[in-house]
Amino acid sequence: MVLSKSCDYGLRAALFLAASEREESFVSISEMAKALGLSFHFLTKILQTLTRKGLMVSTKGPHGGVRLARPADSINLMDIVIAIDGPRLLNECVLGLNGCSDQHPCPLHRQWVSIRSGITELFNQSTLKSVAQRIAEGSYRLIDLIEEPEKKV
Amino acid sequence: MVLSKSCDYGLRAALFLAASEREESFVSISEMAKALGLSFHFLTKILQTLTRKGLMVSTKGPHGGVRLARPADSINLMDIVIAIDGPRLLNECVLGLNGCSDQHPCPLHRQWVSIRSGITELFNQSTLKSVAQRIAEGSYRLIDLIEEPEKKV
DNA sequence: CTTAATTCAGACAAGTTTGTCTTAAATTAG
DNA sequence: CTAATTTAAGACAAACTTGTCTGAATTAAG
Numbered sequence: 001m002v003l004s005k006s007c008d009y010g011l012r013a014a015l016f017l018a019a020s021e022r023e024e025s026f027v028s029i030s031e032m033a034k035a036l037g038l039s040f041h042f043l044t045k046i047l048q049t050l051t052r053k054g055l056m057v058s059t060k061g062p063h064g065g066v067r068l069a070r071p072a073d074s075i076n077l078m079d080i081v082i083a084i085d086g087p088r089l090l091n092e093c094v095l096g097l098n099g100c101s102d103q104h105p106c107p108l109h110r111q112w113v114s115i116r117s118g119i120t121e122l123f124n125q126s127t128l129k130s131v132a133q134r135i136a137e138g139s140y141r142l143i144d145l146i147e148e149p150e151k152k153v
Numbered sequence: 154m155v156l157s158k159s160c161d162y163g164l165r166a167a168l169f170l171a172a173s174e175r176e177e178s179f180v181s182i183s184e185m186a187k188a189l190g191l192s193f194h195f196l197t198k199i200l201q202t203l204t205r206k207g208l209m210v211s212t213k214g215p216h217g218g219v220r221l222a223r224p225a226d227s228i229n230l231m232d233i234v235i236a237i238d239g240p241r242l243l244n245e246c247v248l249g250l251n252g253c254s255d256q257h258p259c260p261l262h263r264q265w266v267s268i269r270s271g272i273t274e275l276f277n278q279s280t281l282k283s284v285a286q287r288i289a290e291g292s293y294r295l296i297d298l299i300e301e302p303e304k305k306v
Numbered sequence: 307c308t309t310a311a312t313t314c315a316g317a318c319a320a321g322t323t324t325g326t327c328t329t330a331a332a333t334t335a336g
Numbered sequence: 337c338t339a340a341t342t343t344a345a346g347a348c349a350a351a352c353t354t355g356t357c358t359g360a361a362t363t364a365a366g
Contacts, residue, residue: 126261
């Protein structure tokens with residue numbers, strides 16, 4: 001798992017907001033949870049983190065909810081990932097060695113740095129807007145096909 | 154975390170064996186655990202998995218231990234990864250959507266498939282021997298620099 | 307045969323992530 | 337002001353991963 005589940009959910013919610021074409025108004029978390037097939041309470045907790053980190057703005061009461069704090073083309077996926085999972089992804093060793101670096105590399109360090117920079121580039125270059133546009137085109141989805149993931153027998 | 158800790162440890166142990174230049178003889182798990190700075194009991198459990206999966210051979214009693222079941226150039230990292238973490242890595246969606254595929258892609262699917270194939274290619278093309286050789290050259294390491302990883306304050 | 311060394315098996319504990327629930331606080335509408 | 341709606345906060349539980357321990361089984365050596 002490259003991203004935690006919390007991070008997956010946070011990204012899906014952020015993309016849902018960006019794709020909702022209602023950037024001005026607040027969308028309730030329960031509506032989002034329903035649309036995305038996620039636990040309301042769990043999503044609430046995750047979005048609280050994003051609100052605390054300044055990526056979203058929330059308001060309580062009727063017609064309350066959350067919205068993106070900035071235009072969707074000024075937030076990229078890496079912002080969300082770092083807010084939820086921290087900078088782990090940026091410098092983690094593929095063999096889990098702490099202190100792995102150019103100076104003290106593990107035997108896979110060079111190759112892994114290359115792959116990792118591909119990942120960070122993807123998250124850095126993808127804005128919520130650019131990704132949401134693909135969703136709006138209708139050919140991409142944000143919700144699970146199957147409710148319960150198949151477990152091993 | 155791309156690989157579980159168990160998988161990290163299993164890979165390190167397998168590479169340790171491949172780099173030990175004692176392919177014929179058995180190496181005790183306690184010796185390996187000591188050398189790699191890992192918990193003996195935990196490593197034992199992981200290596201039992203690799204033994205059950207046919208990647209290692211073990212023998213009990215004095216001078217017992219484990220060794221690679223096949224020559225180090227016929228085992229690649231992917232063999233170890235799949236034995237321990239399962240095929241998760243091969244088809245997992247970056248947004249955690251189950252059923253994500255070319256037919257039902259998430260909005261990052263195309264880019265992620267490309268990155269993922271880079272990862273699988275790395276693990277497929279890296280044999281224990283090829284990686285162990287780099288270790289034997291002395292410029293790469295398999296053990297943690299710092300014992301206790303720093304926790305967030 | 308006895309003893310020591312070692313893996314095997316599985317119970318158990320600790321830690322982390324994921325998910326649920328309840329109550330409080332804030333906001334809006336009447 | 338009151339009631340309804342919604343997020344905020346945090347306790348708690350469930351599930352999974354990681355780590356520890358004990359005893360059994362096997363092997364080698366004397």
